[in-house]
Amino acid sequence: MCPRTRKKKFGKNWTKAKAKVQRIHTKIANARRDYLHKTTTTISKNHAMVCIEDLQVRNLSASAVGTLDAPGTNVRAKSGLNKAILVQGWSEFRRQLDYKTAWNGGHLIAVPPQNTSRTCLRCGHVAKENRQTxxxxxxxxxxxxxxxxxxxxxxxxxxxxxxxxxGETSLVGASTQEPTEATIRELACA
Ligand SMILES: [Zn+2]
Known part of the structure; x- marks a missing residue:
């Protein structure tokens, strides 16, 4: 290998390259934080009730609705990139949604994720074969x-x-402070 192309560890070029990589990582982290804050702010301002899957990180779907009487607006990740950001930042996304919906007088409801991707909307049939791709x-x-x-x-x-x-109506109460951890009420009526 040509010695000129090699970066000696702790040398000047190695240090430069390392700083460059660190700047890129910082940029990515900032972009992710901005995206999560913008998204959770928009959702919580426009929807009084937000339902999310009660899951760790593996899989995600989010729905939002203005009122119980007028359902219909679904909030979804628009692209593969947005999805990737959400997968990595899921718990932070959920934490922000929780306190921001509470700030705006709304509710965040976490539901069990079982079969949400396998249940037919028309006939209710549940099968993993329903999800072909x-x-x-x-x-x-x-x-x-x-x-x-x-x-x-x-x-x-x-x-x-x-x-x-x-019948569970004791939802998330109004918060005036940003909580330090997720305070989503688990509604025990499933
Ligand atoms: Zn069906």
């Missing part, structure tokens, strides 16, 4: 087809409504 949902029983993220988000929203309807 990452992107497409196709019910093996009734033939209903839809974007898989949309199906997941609507199932999350329905599960959130079901939790509200079963």
């Amino acid at each position: 990452q992107a497409r949902f196709a019910c093996v029983k009734c033939g209903f087809k839809e974007n898989a993220d949309l199906v997941g988000a609507i199932n999350v929203l329905r599960a959130g409504h079901a939790r509200l309807a079963c």
